[in-house]
Amino acid sequence: MNLENFKETIQKLKKEKDAFILAHYYQRPEIQKVADFIGDSLELSRMCTNIEQKIVVFCGVYFMAEIAKILAPDKKVLIPYRNAGCLLADMAIKEELEKAKKEHPDAKVVAYVNTYAEIKALSNVICTSANAKEVMQKVKADKIIFVPDKNLAAYHAKSLEKEVILWDGYCPVHNRITWDSIERVKQKHPDAVVIVHPECPPEVTERADFVGSTSQLVKFVKESPHEKFIVGTEEGTLFKMKKEAPNKKLLLPDPIPLCDQMKMITPERLIRCLEEEIYEVEIEQETAEKAKAAIEAMFRL
Numbered sequence: 001m002n003l004e005n006f007k008e009t010i011q012k013l014k015k016e017k018d019a020f021i022l023a024h025y026y027q028r029p030e031i032q033k034v035a036d037f038i039g040d041s042l043e044l045s046r047m048c049t050n051i052e053q054k055i056v057v058f059c060g061v062y063f064m065a066e067i068a069k070i071l072a073p074d075k076k077v078l079i080p081y082r083n084a085g086c087l088l089a090d091m092a093i094k095e096e097l098e099k100a101k102k103e104h105p106d107a108k109v110v111a112y113v114n115t116y117a118e119i120k121a122l123s124n125v126i127c128t129s130a131n132a133k134e135v136m137q138k139v140k141a142d143k144i145i146f147v148p149d150k151n152l153a154a155y156h157a158k159s160l161e162k163e164v165i166l167w168d169g170y171c172p173v174h175n176r177i178t179w180d181s182i183e184r185v186k187q188k189h190p191d192a193v194v195i196v197h198p199e200c201p202p203e204v205t206e207r208a209d210f211v212g213s214t215s216q217l218v219k220f221v222k223e224s225p226h227e228k229f230i231v232g233t234e235e236g237t238l239f240k241m242k243k244e245a246p247n248k249k250l251l252l253p254d255p256i257p258l259c260d261q262m263k264m265i266t267p268e269r270l271i272r273c274l275e276e277e278i279y280e281v282e283i284e285q286e287t288a289e290k291a292k293a294a295i296e297a298m299f300r301l
């Protein structure tokens with residue numbers, strides 16, 4: 001199937017089914033090209049509440065599609081591949097969080113958006129990489145259990161006067177971005193500015209020139225007077241960066257950070273998803289309501 005045929009097929013199916021397509025920045029370029037809205041996890045969560053169409057197709061990983069269903073329960077929310085999971089979200093186990101809450105009854109639970117609905121339901125407030133510091137600062141507690149990304153939590157905890165209990169979780173894609181993997185590229189391009197996602201390990205966030213969420217990295221490249229960047233995040237982000245800043249030179253660490261889970265959404269699977277209306281996201285009502293309360297607490301903060 002060539003891309004033109006694919007685009008046409010998707011346009012036709014979207015009309016026929018009354019569907020809206022959301023895609024995360026880490027999606028394949030073919031998918032980003034046919035999406036109605038592309039964003040990072042915060043932008044996508046906000047968008048979920050403003051969709052008129054009957055069907056929402058979420059091109060991303062499963063926890064993201066769950067957010068769409070939580071925030072728009074009357075919509076039919078579909079994900080083109082049911083097993084597109086998030087390895088970081090898998091590291092937050094419900095029973096372990098229940099245990100931690102009992103051990104620290106005076107702490108508030110701040111859950112990173114990369115968690116499943118059952119974890120969000122046990123949390124006081126959600127945050128994304130774009131607003132984590134603000135949420136941690138504003139939540140009314142001196143003690144926080146932050147679940148599950150230890151790198152992101154430790155990065156922000158440094159500048160907060162709060163006790164932050166770190167979870168032993170990390171994103172294997174970002175955690176693999178070592179300073180060596182950046183140095184290998186920097187040696188050939190000493191003039192490149194290093195920008196990284198806060199899920200990277202401390203040895204990287206401490207030395208980078210700029211640390212920010214996916215959308216903050218895109219904005220930084222667009223607005224910066226510099227010409228050349230080493231981008232320490234998932235390679236899909238470069239598609240949007242190139243669009244926003246076509247004259248800038250963008251480089252990736254060596255090896256290239258790539259999330260296999262995000263890439264499980266393919267053109268063929270997207271077509272099948274629309275044609276057969278699979279895979280539908282469903283969440284048990286009580287869990288969805290509790291998770292929604294934690295997400296809305298984030299919007300309020």
Ligand code: 13P
Pocket residue numbers: 039040041042114128129130171174199213214215
């Ligand atoms: P963003 O919040 O920057 O979209 O990140 C989501 C994610 O999965 C990072 O690995």
Ligand code: SF4
Pocket residue numbers: 061085086087088089114171172173174234259261262
């Ligand atoms: Fe999850 Fe990491 Fe993939 Fe993001 S890049 S979806 S945190 S595994």
